[in-house]
Amino acid sequence: MMDPQQWKQWHAEHERRLADPHGFLAVTSLNFLTDEPQRFADAPGSWSTGPDGVVVDLAEGETLTVDGATVTGRYSFGVLAERTGIDAVSGDAVIEVAKRGGFDIVRPRHPDHPLRTRFRGVPAYEPTAAWVVAGRYVPSGTPRQVTVGAAVEGLEHVYESPGRVEFEVRGTPLALTVFNGRAPGELFALFTDETSGVTTYAANRSLAIDPPDADGVVVLDFNRATNLPCAYTEFATCPLPPPENRLPVAVEAGEKIPYEHLAVA
Structure with missing residues (x-):
């Protein structure tokens, strides 16, 4: 089940971390x-x-x-x-x-950087249960090193991928290459979709995924798809999604193009 109040609390905390006095909005x-x-x-x-x-x-x-x-x-x-x-x-x-x-x-x-002091939150789609999707984690056996591009031209990042997550949206079978998350067992995916560059940030969004259960079942809560720092500042070196993570559907959930990016677009 998707609890709108829990989502609001989660998003408020996400915005608080983003606006930290020494967070990415403070980078000069x-x-x-x-x-x-x-x-x-x-x-x-x-x-x-x-x-x-x-x-x-x-x-x-x-x-x-x-x-x-x-x-x-x-x-x-x-x-x-x-x-x-x-x-x-x-x-x-x-x-x-x-x-x-x-x-x-x-x-x-620097805490007094205007990008931070003028921050007014992150626009997002209204959360909906329709974008809480069950998936299946498929381990690759031997984790592989995946090289992806970066928001800074000429830069590359290498992440370890333990497998992929398969799921379905409106009858369309889809899959995401996933990387190891911050805590043991956690995963995350970098992706784009048909909303990218239209209502959501063009280069990437990130989705954290809780550890799979004993049967490999995971929950993809796209309401919690977030922008990476490069959506706000040119001084971030964010990774780009691997090519296979460009989803051929419109994921109308999660964070949208930031106000800051719209202001200079």
Whole structure:
């Protein structure tokens, strides 16, 4: 059953996380590091990367706080693993140091960024039980590495896919390649559909899926299909769906094109 009140609570919490003072709406730039030191207008220090990882050289009077300790001068963040990062604090800003698509990046987050301060929520379809769909999880036996594109041209992401989910919409058999979710057993799918670029964001949406039951049954609640950060900001490196996840139906459920994207379209 689909409880509209539960959906409203879930969506309100999703919007709250999105509007966090140091969330994606607070990002003010996306900077790819090289072996040549670079300074950025929205972060202290001169930044570079190499075989030993990310390094920042802080000038006199510049400081960062890393893991609660104040650092000055030259500081090494070390070699970062893919999709990991370290947050360094500078005043009321957080300087995200991360690895995405094989590249070391610096992504400052300032709470007073207009994209965040003017945020007014995310438009979405009214939730309906019609878009709570039963599916069947089909494991692939050996998990496979799937390479997908990214919102940033020239960037690629690699995700492990343990299988796919098969389901049916209005008599049409469909399937989604799924990736491992945040917690053990959880899954998620990146997809587009016939609403993409019309009423929903063109590049992608994401759907979290609870672990399959003992018989492999899963529930696809498309009312909870969400935008990725790239729907709001050009400073996100979001993954794109694999080609097979372009659904030939209109999924009129979940989040729509953000107000922020419509304002600049």
